[in-house]
Amino acid sequence: MKSVFVYCEVENQEVAEISQELLSAGKRLAQKLGCPLDAMLFGKDLNGIESQISPYGVDKLFLADDKRLEPYRTLPHAALAYKILKEEDPQIVLFGATSIGRDLAPRLASKLNCGLTADTTILDIGDHFVKQEKKEYKDLLYAIRPAFGGSIMANIINWDMHPQMATVREGVMKKEIFKEDYKSEIISIDPNEVLKDEDFVVEVIARQIEESSVNLKEAPIIVAGGYGVGSKENFDLLRNLANILGGEVGGSRAAVDAGFIDHNRQIGQTGTTVRPKLYIAAGISGAIQHTAGMQDASMIISINNDPEAPINAIADYVITGDLGVVLPKMIKYYKENAK
Amino acid sequence: MRPLKIVVLAKQVPDTRNVGPDAMKPDGTVNRGKLSTVFNPDDLHALELALNIKDRIPGTKVTILTMGPQKAADIIREGYYRGVDDGIMISDRRFGGADTLATSYTIVQGIKKIADYDLIVGGRQAIDGDTAQVGPQCADKLNIPQVTYVEEILDIQEDKIIARRRLENGIETVSAPYPCLMTVHGSSPECRSRHAKNVMKYKYARSKTEMRKGDPILEELHKKRPYLVIPEWSVEDIEADETKIGLAGSPTKVKSVSSIVLTASESKILTDSDSDIEGMIKELIKHHTIG
Numbered sequence: 271m272k273s274v275f276v277y278c279e280v281e282n283q284e285v286a287e288i289s290q291e292l293l294s295a296g297k298r299l300a301q302k303l304g305c306p307l308d309a310m311l312f313g314k315d316l317n318g319i320e321s322q323i324s325p326y327g328v329d330k331l332f333l334a335d336d337k338r339l340e341p342y343r344t345l346p347h348a349a350l351a352y353k354i355l356k357e358e359d360p361q362i363v364l365f366g367a368t369s370i371g372r373d374l375a376p377r378l379a380s381k382l383n384c385g386l387t388a389d390t391t392i393l394d395i396g397d398h399f400v401k402q403e404k405k406e407y408k409d410l411l412y413a414i415r416p417a418f419g420g421s422i423m424a425n426i427i428n429w430d431m432h433p434q435m436a437t438v439r440e441g442v443m444k445k446e447i448f449k450e451d452y453k454s455e456i457i458s459i460d461p462n463e464v465l466k467d468e469d470f471v472v473e474v475i476a477r478q479i480e481e482s483s484v485n486l487k488e489a490p491i492i493v494a495g496g497y498g499v500g501s502k503e504n505f506d507l508l509r510n511l512a513n514i515l516g517g518e519v520g521g522s523r524a525a526v527d528a529g530f531i532d533h534n535r536q537i538g539q540t541g542t543t544v545r546p547k548l549y550i551a552a553g554i555s556g557a558i559q560h561t562a563g564m565q566d567a568s569m570i571i572s573i574n575n576d577p578e579a580p581i582n583a584i585a586d587y588v589i590t591g592d593l594g595v596v597l598p599k600m601i602k603y604y605k606e607n608a609k
Numbered sequence: 610m611r612p613l614k615i616v617v618l619a620k621q622v623p624d625t626r627n628v629g630p631d632a633m634k635p636d637g638t639v640n641r642g643k644l645s646t647v648f649n650p651d652d653l654h655a656l657e658l659a660l661n662i663k664d665r666i667p668g669t670k671v672t673i674l675t676m677g678p679q680k681a682a683d684i685i686r687e688g689y690y691r692g693v694d695d696g697i698m699i700s701d702r703r704f705g706g707a708d709t710l711a712t713s714y715t716i717v718q719g720i721k722k723i724a725d726y727d728l729i730v731g732g733r734q735a736i737d738g739d740t741a742q743v744g745p746q747c748a749d750k751l752n753i754p755q756v757t758y759v760e761e762i763l764d765i766q767e768d769k770i771i772a773r774r775r776l777e778n779g780i781e782t783v784s785a786p787y788p789c790l791m792t793v794h795g796s797s798p799e800c801r802s803r804h805a806k807n808v809m810k811y812k813y814a815r816s817k818t819e820m821r822k823g824d825p826i827l828e829e830l831h832k833k834r835p836y837l838v839i840p841e842w843s844v845e846d847i848e849a850d851e852t853k854i855g856l857a858g859s860p861t862k863v864k865s866v867s868s869i870v871l872t873a874s875e876s877k878i879l880t881d882s883d884s885d886i887e888g889m890i891k892e893l894i895k896h897h898t899i900g
Contacts, residue, residue, distance in 0.1 A: 274878050303681060318744075327758065331767065333637075344754070344757075345754060357687045368759075368777060369758060369776040369777045372741050373744075373745060373757045373758075374732045374745075374823035376741070377710065377745040377746065377748065377755065379709075379748055380710065380713060380745070380749035382745040383710070383900070384710075384777055385708065385859075386710075386861070387861060388739065388740035388741065388742060389739060389740070398864060415740075417738070418737070422866050423866070424859050424863050426862070426863060426864070426866040427861070427862055427863075427864045428860045428861050429862075430860065431860035446655060451614045469784050471754055471782060472783055472784070472785045472786075473784045473785075474781060474782070475771065475782040475784055477779065477782075478779050479779035480777055480779045491899065496876045515899050538788050548898050550684060550892070554888055558768075569893075577878075582876060583876075586876060587889055588877065588878050588879065589879045589880070589881060589889075590878070590881070592881065593882025596749065596886060599881070599883060599887075603886055603890040603891075604886075604890050604894075604899065607891055607894055607900075608894055608900045
């Protein structure tokens with residue numbers, strides 16, 4: 271049956287942020303297609319987990335609850351997902367472009383012998399005329415992604431080998447509750463009926479997951495620095511401004527590579543995608559790599575010595591000058607004028 | 610510990626740092642002729658991981674396998690220079706235009722011809738697509754476990770190998786039985802440099818296609834030293850099904866490509882003067898952007 275399917279990640283009874291974003295994006299696609307949105311989730315102690323999923327407008331939720339399914343391991347998750355997708359035969363399947371999604375989706379694509387687009391940032395539905403066949407294919411998934419180091423955007427389609435699958439970057443799809451009291455049909459899968467001993471040959475011996483103390487995605491204000499900040503110490507200037515404005519500090523890839531700031535604060539295509547209310551870019555030239563991850567900010571201030579810095583083109587305010595002068599002045603006048 | 614047999618998957622990739630839309634052909638595939646090429650960075654990390662195991666377990670055999678056009682013989686030579694024992698190219702015009710599914714099918718046909726392996730390693734992803742798909746797809750087609758994003762091999766035991774994985778939010782230590790496939794993360798050690806002795810030994814290594822130009826001195830040398838002949842496997846050599854390779858075997862197609870144009874908004878241009886900055890801060894407060 272025609273449907274849109276989302277693979278949801280879960281850890282310690284919490285559905286991952288990316289999965290909630292995918293459910294929202296999946297619902298929008300399903301509405302365009304006039305078809306159901308279905309989801310699958312495998313983990314342990316999943317009692318009541320549907321309360322985190324149904325409100326996104328999920329019609330059928332496939333659950334496999336078993337302590338061996340958490341933390342994630344490739345083979346058992348692939349075997350379960352394969353069985354479900356084979357039987358349900360959806361049109362579109364979405365995964366997060368995360369450590370898990372990028373590990374699982376290609377293995378499944380190989381099993382299902384279908385196409386998979388990586389790191390999609392835009393999803394849409396559209397048609398495509400295939401010249402060789404003289405045939406118009408309707409309602410295909412347009413999976414649009416940056417390619418070639420971010421210098422171009424490519425629209426990837428797949429009309430002949432279904433389902434159409436994509437991994438989607440974290441933070442680019444807007445999270446949107448469909449209906450608080452939406453009811454999903456829950457389908458419980460008995461892992462013992464699907465999984466064999468050889469699905470568990472890879473063992474997780476130890477895990478060390480960093481509690482993400484940084485929440486760039488939720489920050490309303492971000493003060494980000496680039497290579498132009500010059501040193502780790504100079505980042506204190508940015509930190510001071512961020513603190514007083516109630517924001518977070520971020521960095522470009524160049525600043526991270528130079529060791530000025532931690533990699534978990536990297537903004538851009540290989541870091542976090544953000545859409546804050548205010549984005550202050552200090553000493554950032556604005557490579558596509560970076561702007562792709564912040565261009566949806568409501569307001570952008572660029573502080574740069576170079577009046578020709580590419581980022582200035584998307585900035586609302588361009589301040590040409592030294593950030594060592596500008597940032598302290600911003601703090602000063604904020605203190606004087608804020609109530 | 611017994612010596613292992615390792616296959617390193619490596620790819621020659623266009624240098625993607627400075628390219629425009631002219632790097633793509635009208636059918637949306639890469640116009641490789643327009644671009645300079647490099648050894649895919651993550652694959653160099655994979656090569657180091659394999660050579661490091663060879664250092665730890667003498668007698669370990671490392672074979673480098675690449676798929677690509679004639680020029681990809683550079684990858685094999687580079688492998689020899691850094692210390693691999695063997696190199697094989699999968700090269701045939703009919704493989705061209707392959708997406709990750711068709712590529713993994715082709716590579717797996719090559720691995721099946723090699724037949725005897727304990728460990729397959731490749732880079733996490735290639736810079737020309739950043740998809741990170743071919744490794745897991747190969748593992749599936751070989752029906753062996755995969756361990757992605759490997760940063761370090763912690764222990765090599767008789768029946769299993771223990772590795773640390775780098776995840777986006779932490780690390781994980783896993784054990785996997787042989788044979789298995791690992792993809793190697795860029796945070797693992799950099800590849801050792803070329804060894805002068807190996808460069809001397811292998812600088813005349815050539816594929817059959819490269820030899821077609823006809824160089825009597827090289828031909829004579831290759832007769833005397835057969836290890837300089839880089840094997841080049843065609844569709845027939847790896848018994849590939851032609852419907853599963855190249856463009857025909859690739860479900861994903863590029864519909865269109867567009868350059869990213871930064872949307873020009875109306876910028877207010879300010880200096881670092883007190884009045885300019887105070888004015889801006891007041892506007893931001895007035896519009897409730899801050900404050």
